Amino acid sequence: MTFLYNAAVRLRVDLSPKDHTYPDLVVVVDVFSGSVVSLLLSRGAREVWVAPSLRSARLLAEPGDVLLGEQEGIPPEGFHRGLSLKDLDSADMRGLRCIIHAPSLSKALAFQAPRTVLGQFRNTKALLAAIPRLAREEVALVCAAENPGDPQPAGPGEPSQANMLAAGFLAKRLEQTLPLTAIQGATLATHLLSAFPDPQEALFGSREGQHLHRMGRDEDIALASLIGFDPVVPLLQETRILEASRYGLSKDRTAYAFTALEGGDEA
Numbered sequence: 368m369t370f371l372y373n374a375a376v377r378l379r380v381d382l383s384p385k386d387h388t389y390p391d392l393v394v395v396v397d398v399f400s401g402s403v404v405s406l407l408l409s410r411g412a413r414e415v416w417v418a419p420s421l422r423s424a425r426l427l428a429e430p431g432d433v434l435l436g437e438q439e440g441i442p443p444e445g446f447h448r449g450l451s452l453k454d455l456d457s458a459d460m461r462g463l464r465c466i467i468h469a470p471s472l473s474k475a476l477a478f479q480a481p482r483t484v485l486g487q488f489r490n491t492k493a494l495l496a497a498i499p500r501l502a503r504e505e506v507a508l509v510c511a512a513e514n515p516g517d518p519q520p521a522g523p524g525e526p527s528q529a530n531m532l533a534a535g536f537l538a539k540r541l542e543q544t545l546p547l548t549a550i551q552g553a554t555l556a557t558h559l560l561s562a563f564p565d566p567q568e569a570l571f572g573s574r575e576g577q578h579l580h581r582m583g584r585d586e587d588i589a590l591a592s593l594i595g596f597d598p599v600v601p602l603l604q605e606t607r608i609l610e611a612s613r614y615g616l617s618k619d620r621t622a623y624a625f626t627a628l629e630g631g632d633e634a
């Protein structure tokens with residue numbers, strides 16, 4: 368059912384993750400890790416799990432699953448693939464269950480909300496088409512922080528310029544297509560975008576982009592800046608807590624499962 372907006376829907380942008388209880392739809396914006404999730408689902412994966420640590424990712428994996436992660440640019444022990452969009456762009460993932468190691472995206476998902484999806488440059492069109500079916504009173508864009516390990520010492524949890532710019536881009540597109548009332552952070556996010564109108568240039572200039580550039584992965588930056596390339600909205604279907612005491616982890620770890628919201632699906 369599409370919600371006809373006879374009253375302005377609130378548009379909120381949180382430029383960094385908050386331990387908050389949101390009243391309605393949350394769109395988590397993580398340009399690089401979020402793009403890996405939407406690309407894997409676009410390539411036919413039936414489910415993509417987002418795990419906060421290497422050991423929790425390995426714990427979630429079942430026979431036949433695909434573990435994806437990187438340490439210094441290469442898959443850690445027991446992982447099958449890295450997180451390069453270029454390498455995954457032609458991968459056949461039909462019917463597979465994937466687990467990605469994405470600490471920062473995991474942290475950004477640690478909130479309560481009725482409905483949560485992932486949004487970034489690559490799935491802009493699918494996201495804008497889906498939002499009238501998903502949101503009734505508020506759309507909150509939540510920017511994931513920078514990955515603690517990559518790029519270099521920005522420090523865990525630093526706000527991500529790339530994700531803030533992507534949120535500004537999505538906020539601007541949303542305001543152009545829906546009767547939204549901009550609140551908390553939305554105006555700042557769209558103003559940030561005015562300084563970097565070209566997504567690819569914005570990503571190259573970000574700390575995450577410079578880290579990928581130094582690794583010779585300019586094509587990954589370009590692929591992450593493609594607008595509307597993935598016809599998929601990753602919808603959060605399940606949240607699973609792996610207890611430290613039960614699995615010998617350093618702390619309780621929460622993982623998140625996404626599937627592709629199909630056109631016309633109810634969330």
Ligand SMILES: O=C(O)[C@H](CS(=O)(=O)O)OP(=O)(O)O
Pocket residue numbers: 419420421422423615616617618620
């Ligand atoms: O904190 C730890 O030692 C590990 C880090 S990782 O698994 O190597 O990424 O976290 P844990 O919760 O024990 O998996």
